[in-house]
Amino acid sequence: xxxxxxxxxxxxxxxxxxxxxxxxxxxxxxxxxxxxxxxxxxxxxxxxxxxxxxxxxxxxxxxxxxxxxxxxxxxxxxxxxxxxxxxxxxxxxxxxxxxxxxxxxxxxxxxxxxxxxxxxxxxxxxxxxxxxxxxxxxxxxxxxxxxxxxxxxxxxxxxxxxxxxxxxxxxxxxxxxxxxxxxxxxxxxxxxxxxxxxxxxxxxxxxxxxxxxxxxxxxxxxxxxxxxxxxxxxxxxxxxxxxxxxxxxxxxxxxxxxxxxxxxxxxxxxxxxxxxxxxxxxxxxxxxxxxxxxxxxxxxxxxxxxxxxxxxx
Amino acid sequence: xxxxxxxxxxxxxxxxxxxxxxxxxxxxxxxxxxxxxxxxxxxxxxxxxxxxxx
Numbered sequence: 001x002x003x004x005x006x007x008x009x010x011x012x013x014x015x016x017x018x019x020x021x022x023x024x025x026x027x028x029x030x031x032x033x034x035x036x037x038x039x040x041x042x043x044x045x046x047x048x049x050x051x052x053x054x055x056x057x058x059x060x061x062x063x064x065x066x067x068x069x070x071x072x073x074x075x076x077x078x079x080x081x082x083x084x085x086x087x088x089x090x091x092x093x094x095x096x097x098x099x100x101x102x103x104x105x106x107x108x109x110x111x112x113x114x115x116x117x118x119x120x121x122x123x124x125x126x127x128x129x130x131x132x133x134x135x136x137x138x139x140x141x142x143x144x145x146x147x148x149x150x151x152x153x154x155x156x157x158x159x160x161x162x163x164x165x166x167x168x169x170x171x172x173x174x175x176x177x178x179x180x181x182x183x184x185x186x187x188x189x190x191x192x193x194x195x196x197x198x199x200x201x202x203x204x205x206x207x208x209x210x211x212x213x214x215x216x217x218x219x220x221x222x223x224x225x226x227x228x229x230x231x232x233x234x235x236x237x238x239x240x241x242x243x244x245x246x247x248x249x250x251x252x253x254x255x256x257x258x259x260x261x262x263x264x265x266x267x268x269x270x271x272x273x274x275x276x277x278x279x280x281x282x283x284x285x286x287x288x289x290x291x292x293x294x295x296x297x298x299x300x301x302x303x304x305x306x307x308x309x310x311x312x313x
Numbered sequence: 314x315x316x317x318x319x320x321x322x323x324x325x326x327x328x329x330x331x332x333x334x335x336x337x338x339x340x341x342x343x344x345x346x347x348x349x350x351x352x353x354x355x356x357x358x359x360x361x362x363x364x365x366x367x
Contacts, residue, residue, distance in 0.1 A: 017325035018332030051350045055343055118347055 020094045024072055024103060025065030032292075033064035033160045039296040040164025040179055043242045043303045048119075048168045055118040056167035060160055063111035063127045067134040067156070069104030073097050074139045078205040084198070104135075115167070123166040130159040144206070147213040154187030155180075161296070175242045182237060182295060185230040189223045189262065190288040196220075196265075197278035197285075216273075220266045223284075227262035231255035234295060244302040244312045251298070254291050261287055 037060045041053055048056070072079065072090055076097050079085035089095040095103075108131045116124035138153035146152075158180045165176035195202060195209045196219060202209040210219045234255050238248035261284040268280060305311030351357060 015322050015325055016329065018329045021329070021332075049350045049354070051343075051346045055347055058343070 016089065016094045016099070020089045021103065023089050024069040024095060024100055025062075025107075026068030026072075027065075029068055029157075030061050030064050032157070034061045035293070036179070036183065036296055037061070037160035037164035037167075039300045039303075040161030040166075040176060041168050042164075042300050043161075043175065043179070044165045044168035045241070046168045052118060053168075056115060056123065056164065059111045059115040059118060060127060060163050060167070062107055063115065063131055064160065066104050066107035066111055067131040069100050069107065070131070070135040071139045073100040073104055074135065075143075076100075078144075078207060081205045082201045084201060115163075119167040120170040122170050122172070123163050126159060126163045126166055126172075130156055130163065133159070144208065147208045147210040149208065150191045150210070151188050154184050154191075157187060158183035175240055178233070178237045178240060179242065179296075179299070181233055182230075183292065185226060185233055186288065186292055188226045189230065189258075190285065190292075192219050192223050192226075193265070193281050193285040193288065196273070196281045216270055220268070224262045224266040227258055231259055239313075241312065242299050242302065244305075246305070246311070247295075247298040247302050250294055254294055257287060258284075258291055 034057055038057050041048065041056060072088055075085075076090040079088050080091040085091065090097055090100055108128075112124050112128045112131070115127050134153070134156035138149065138156050142149040142153055161179035161183070162172065162176045165179070166172060192210060195211045196216060203212050210222060235248065235251045237243055238251050261280070264280045265284055273281060302311040
């Protein structure tokens with residue numbers, strides 16, 4: 001075998017490094033999973049040993065990473081088309097689709113079994129359902145079929161705080177469902193704002209985003225409707241066991257800002273957006289990142305203050 | 314046929330093996346830690362031995 005033939009073979013089969021496999025786990029998405037799952041665990045009324053808590057968060061993160069790898073395996077064809085995803089390990093040629101599938105399946109099974117052993121069956125069952133929901137319901141079914149893909153698929157990203165809560169308590173309760181609902185309702189305005197200034201990429205890949213199928217006017221209206229519903233839910237959560245005065249104050253400010261942003265998006269037309277390079281939409285998207293981080297940060301802080309007689313109601 | 318020691322392929326393969334080794338070592342440590350925590354908690358009970366059951 002000559003060096004030339006060897007080089008051809010490696011570029012085709014892709015001799016992947018450790019970092020390529022790590023990239024397959026969608027580490028940026030994983031940070032959100034880790035953070036929200038941790039908040040779910042901390043906000044739970046039952047304390048867990050730090051080692052068990054660490055293991056629970058780790059296995060939830062690994063499960064989230066596994067679903068990311070399986071998503072990349074399934075979506076490899078559209079990842080090759082979209083500019084944003086073209087450098088992922090499969091389109092880049094460093095990892096084959098079969099390798100990604102095997103890696104994802106093995107990690108998913110590993111994460112679910114280990115979470116069951118480290119914590120309880122309820123948490124493990126929720127993690128298994130989350131992986132199933134993200135890979136089968138969202139990636140395989142909804143994503144390429146309906147413009148409501150983001151709405152229903154968002155549920156997959158909303159499960160981690162519920163799993164964290166279940167890891168500590170072994171149950172599902174109103175508070176954990178509210179944390180789920182917070183991410184679930186936040187996802188559509190967050191992604192539709194992104195889709196408003198990334199439309200061409202989704203169009204090219206044939207993903208039926210609302211902007212593509214129903215136009216931007218409808219998308220802008222949908223962003224406003226979901227933001228109004230989200231605001232009511234986010235502030236209302238403040239009056240439950242996971243909330244408190246600090247959370248309510250944070251939620252009131254953030255939701256006022258978010259509503260103003262959604263109203264601005266709704267009132268604009270395409271000419272105005274084109275004129276300033278989608279500045280309002282981009283600002284709303286950036287705010288949405290802080291929005292979720294600060295809401296969950298406030299929930300965590302309320303829980304952290306409870307031992308000092310300060311957090312909660 | 315021989316490859317030079319510094320070939321990029323070897324570097325990536327070494328990195329992958331080293332990474333996997335460290336992950337496995339961390340996993341062993343975590344399982345050990347979990348075991349210690351679980352057997353030292355108050356609600357931990359041993360299964361009765363077969364002699365005791367009889």
